[in-house]
Amino acid sequence: MGDRDDPETIGRRVQRLRIERGLTQRQLAEPSYTPAYVSTLEAGRVRASEEALRHIAGRLGVAYEELVTGRPARLATDLRLRLTEAQRTLATGETEQARRQYAGLLAEAETHGIGEVRAAALLGLGECALESGELADGRRFFERAEECLADAPLPGRVPALRGRAVAHYLAGELRYAVYLLESTLDELNRGGLHDPDALLLLYASAIGPYMDMGAHARAAQAAEFALALAPQAGDPALVARMHRSVARTLLAEGRLAEADASLAKAAELYRTLQLRTELANCHWMRGYVYAQDGRLDRAEDELREALAMLTAKRAALYSSQVAVELADVLHRRGRSEEAAELLHEVLDGLSSERGAVHAAAAHRLLGIIAEDARDTEAAEEHYVRALSLLERAGAAGDLADLCRLLGDLLRRTGRVEAALDAYRTGLGHRTAPGTTTLGPAPAQPPL
Structure with a gap:
């Protein structure tokens, strides 16, 4: 009932379809309703019940969904099928092809007002932009996705928030990236919104900026949490392909609800594939620990x-x-x-x-x-x-270390004054990792 047009729009649509089919108001109404009721409905002066609209849709020969939304019955399902195709394309590294697929989906979703697909297409375009290094474009796509998801629960907004943080991180804006990730983690954990996928995505994404800021303890903790939250999947790409094939079969048989459910499973597995890529950060963190x-x-x-x-x-x-x-x-x-x-x-x-x-x-x-x-x-x-x-x-911690290396080199080559200048510069940048560069650590998830 929530995903339907207003009474006036539905009324005009009923009237147009009735006239196109050469039906009178009496013929449309019988045997369950009166011509007066149909007249009131067409004028937009009554919010018709689902039962009444299903009766009228049947008399008009259209699907209920098409009558109340104006969209062809299979459009939303077809778009979701194409969305999983685009996710698969991006997961396999074909960025330009995925970009074209997402752009087409965005245009159709905006034309037909399908908010869920529009948000997913914007997220996909943001990921494509990150992969090709177009950071400003990526950030704008993620911001638009956030606006589209403004009424969604926080876990549903996490991919857009994380995308924006990664765009800032890759542009060298380390502190702001950490602020975005940590504040979202805090809100999830303190609010009891323990969505494993959302938490995993945020912790894995925080490792890079933590390391670059010298906050090694926090990076190690984030890796530990991410690995503990990691979903177990045998071969998600294979299972996702199976769900897409099943969805096509169900579509051909007109079983839209079951096709949608199968596509939802495929989409979740493609998200898992992307999370596995994020988990590369965790292996990197382990490598760093072993090296130390x-x-x-x-x-x-x-x-x-x-x-x-x-x-x-x-x-x-x-x-x-x-x-x-x-x-x-x-x-x-x-x-x-x-x-x-x-x-x-x-x-x-x-x-x-x-x-x-x-x-x-x-x-x-x-x-x-x-x-x-x-x-x-x-x-x-x-x-x-x-x-x-x-x-x-x-990057304060790295600057201090580099100034020491440069100062030592200059001192060994006899340039004492230049070496002192380098050391002074380094002291000016010296900070205790995880204290003056970062605020308190975010709340921990229940593992």
């Missing part, structure tokens, strides 16, 4: 697993942080040439506008490798470029 503990073989295994979980289309922005960490492990294992090659690949896909923090991390490590090879000129050049990138992004 000196267990470099385990660290390399976890970091390679994280890279393997990320699609090739996401390499430039999503896997750069993992690649830098892996390069550090390779360097520490005595494979500096392999590490340097990996770092140059990272830098080829990034710029100061896209992934500044990760580009800075690559330059920092290349500087360390150059120092080990006694190429002080190259080392200084990499440190200075990293410093410029980090100052723009506001």
Whole structure:
């Protein structure tokens, strides 16, 4: 009853369809209603019951849904089927094709006023924009999706909120990204809205910005929560394909409600596929912990697993942080040439506008490798470029560490005054991770 047009719109539609079919008001009304009732309904002066509208729809030869919404009976189901196709396309890394599919869905959803499909299409376009590095466009799509979902419960708005946070994070706006993620987690956990998928998505997305801000304890805790919340699925892509095939069969037989249910299961599995990609962050976090503990073989295994979980289309922005960490492990294992090659690949896909923090991390490590090879000129050049990138992004903890490295290099080459300046700059950026850069940790989920 909630998804139907107002009485005046329905009345005009009934009148138009009746005239098109050459029926009188009496013929439409009989045997259950009077011509006067039909006249009142057509004038929009009565809110007809579902029973009455189903009777009239039957006499007019149209589906009830089409009569009360103006949409062809199968339109919503057909759009949902196409939506799962677009989700599958995006999950397999075909970003441009997925973008075209989502754009077509958005246009049709807006034409017919199907809010659920419109929001899903906007979210899909936002994800496509993130994958192709169009961060401002992505943020706008997520903001529009949030507006579309304004009346939905918070768990339903989480994908849009998370998308906006990731767009800010990839643009180098670390603190604001963390604020968005943590405030949403707080609202979910304190409000008792313990939706596992929503929580998993937020915790997995918070790991990257936490690490870049030096809040390693929070990153480790977020990874622990995400892994505990991770849904168990054997082969979600295979099961999703099965549900899509079943939906097509049900559609052909006119069993729309069952087709919709099958499509809903397919859509959920495609969301799970995307969550599994997010879980690459958790393997990255494990790799980081192993590296800090000196267990470099385990660290390399976890970091390679994280890279393997990320699609090739996401390499430039999503896997750069993992690649830098892996390069550090390779360097520490005595494979500096392999590490340097990996770092140059990272830098080829990034710029100061896209992934500044990760580009800075690559330059920092290349500087360390150059120092080990006694190429002080190259080392200084990499440190200075990293410093410029980090100052723009506001990554305080990394800036302090980099200033120390640069100061040590300058001191060893006899430039004491320049070294002192570098040390002073570093002290100005020094913060305790997780305290002055971040507020209190968000409330914990019940696990």
